[in-house]
Amino acid sequence: MSTVTSSGAADTGPSAVLHRDLKQEPFRIVSSSGFYIQFDDGRKILDATGGAAVSCIGHGDQRVIDAITAQAKTLDYCHSMFYSCPSAEDLCQQLIRSTNGQMAKAFIVCSGSEAMEAAMKLCRQYFLELPTPEPNRTHFIARRESYHGTTLGALSVGCHVGRRAVYEPILMQNISHVSPCNAYRNKLDDESTAEYVSRLAKELDDEFQRVGPQIVCAFIAEPVVGAALGCVPAVEGYFKAMKSVCDKYGALLVLDEVMCGIGRTGTMHAWEFEGVVPDIQTIGKGLGGGYAPIAGLLAGHRVIKTLENGSGRFSHGQTYQAHPISCAAAAEVQRIIQKEDLVHNASFMGKYLGSLLKEKLGHHRYVGDIRGRGLFWGIEFVxxxxxxxxxxxxxxxGMLVHQKGLGLSGNSGILLYPGNGTVDGKVGDHILIAPPYNVTMVDIDLIVDLTVMAIEAAFEDVADRLA
Incomplete structure (x- = not known):
């Protein structure tokens, strides 16, 4: 495999990058534009997932490129321990306004994993700074079959079995997990939605009692579970019930919206669907749209007032926190989303995407469930x-469908996001579809057609082993 370097010379040697797979190098992307990415072998692929649900306005938007360039010329870096900068102030003001004032402050970092680490620290500090401190609050409750990041704290609170396996001996022990809200897999046939919610609420309440309610910092959950389960939204009433349990025992509610937030599921914040405002919310992928590494957390008034009345500071910081160029990129992405009403488009086009997927694949022999919200859809195979x-x-x-999508003939390939462990963290397969918010019906028609082709090609490939 060869590429052309920035100096114009052909690079024909082995890669010096420590890739995720040391035995097989990934395809090399040389350019991107709009909804398409181009490999060094000339193939042009429709990016139907925005990478990992990241590229929310597509690739190569000149307005964002200009914002990055202007910021780089004005101020490239400042240390947040001592300074702030206009791009960070602009972005955080936009984010707080987007919650209609429900959240109080924004904290900007470089990745979703870092955002979750910061959220866990903020939970701990909150309880230390109460008028009557509660230093025994050291335990977190999260859910099985969820993923919250790859650093040790975030990996500990998550429960993606495959990604945890190698590191189990060094993960945090002050964490326990309850069932996900996965109606397709876990709701009983003779159980109403209200009864299912009640059962899950009791399970959470029982877990508080088991570990000791006085030691629990927070309950952490994804409003729509992304990579680990394949776009599984909670059923109606679920988060109201979970918030009630947290309030009963004085614990915080942390919602991880790194993948499902910032417009992806058809509302600016996924919690708006049910109107349950978290104490702390993590955000990420759609924040900067892939134009710069950026993520963050939003902290509610309850948390911020406690710190203001206590030490007056957040005991956490990072070198590249609120990086001026990343903030400028994200601020422009957010302006574009608002100016072009792309959250509404994500909601409208998401309904069309979901209905078309169900129409074309709902009766497929090996498609068990098609679920999602906004422009965040998953297909589970059975x-x-x-x-x-x-x-x-x-x-x-899941990986086979992804590979078949990339290998469709001509320039008609499609990038789909594969996942496994859908049932219990070990078995089960799904794919994700998460196109940019500015898709049209024509784009969605093509995405669904190519997805169907990839699925059919995959099962044709393994037909002899399924007979």
Missing amino acids: KDKSSKAPFDPKLDI
């Missing part, structure tokens, strides 16, 4: 629709 039995993990169906 060996048997009636029993919902998953495929043998050795088949790696």
